[in-house]
Amino acid sequence: MSIEPSAAVPVLLLSVRDEYAGRRWSPPGHHWPAQPSAVGGLDLVAGGTWLAVEPGDGAGPGGSKGSGPVAACLLNGFGTSAPEAARLSRGELPLLAVRGGRVDTLDLDRYDPFHLVVVRPDGARVLSWGGGADGRLVELDLPNGLSVVLNDGPEGLAENRTASERIRALMAARAHHFRARFEAEPRPLPLPDGRDTERAWGDWLPLAAGDGLPLDASAALVQRREFGDGRIWGSSSVSLLALGPAGVRYDFAPAPVGPGGEDWRRVEL
Known part of the structure; x- marks a missing residue:
């Protein structure tokens, strides 16, 4: 996540969906008749999504006009x-967030732990839930600059974190490598215009595709891990979003992503 309030496109989001292999899904589209303007990938198992976008074209909550774009990205958390x-x-939860619903009014005891990143042109907020009878919803506004949100929460500092040293080390290696790589490249200006994905995202696009790292590298962004007993965990898709006063741009690719940029497509909102 990159937040630069003075930029023409203040908020940039890179989201990598990691899931167990074999869980079926469909690419981003208008999949929910009850929310016809919402766009996102469809989880064919439970019917929800890991990332939802509301373009803010005047179909805001309660029929409000002139609402700006909003996106919501879901990460599984650790806890009870x-x-x-x-x-x-x-x-x-992402669908609820983009239509203006309040997560804090839900019966959260019925949800497994999560981190929900809610993104608008003026910034981003993370809502974290660790579960349990004594659990509480923690809300944090992300600061300006680059931020990394992991399954262990913003910067890996959630109240509830994994007990696995291996998983913690993999997340730390991923965050360390890619924070440095994104900071070293010029911040792009992906306006919601007619440019293709490669021209819009510039030097950030190869990084979003994995920076050439093997899928089993410790720092791999686009990854594939075998955890034994036939369990394979890996990246199924990569999304790039840009939110600003002019609207929202959404680019998407299934993972692993080809090196030539041919797998990326602009998502129609």
Whole structure:
């Protein structure tokens, strides 16, 4: 996440979806008749999404006019799982957020731990839930500059974090490598215009595709991990979003991403 209030496009978001292999999904589109203006990838198992975008074309909450764009990105968290008999899908949370709903009014005990990043042209806020009878919803506004949100929360500092040293080390290596790489390249200006993905995102695009690292590298952004017992965890897609006064731009690619930029497509909003 990059936040630069003085830039023509103040907020840039890179989102990598990591999931167990075999969980079926569809690319971003208008998948929800009850929210016809919302766009996002569809989880075919539970019907929700990991990232939703509301373009703000005048179809805001309650029929409000002139609402700006908003996006919401979901990460699984660590902590206490919800009771199986009462559990609700976390994939409904991004859709709730982009239509102006309040997460803090939900019965959060019915959701497994999560981090929900809510993004607008003026900044981003992370809502974190760790579950459990004594759990509380923690809200944090991300600062200006580059921020990294992991399954261990913003900068890996959530109240509830993984107990696995291996997973913690992999997340730390990923964050360290890519923070330095993004800081070293010029910040792009991906306006919601007719330019293709490569011209819009410039030197950041190869980084978003994985920076040439092998899928099993410790610092891999686009990754594939085998955790034993036939469990394979990896990246299924990469999304790039830019939010500003002129609107929102959304570019998407399935993972792993080809080196020539041929896998990227502009998502129609």
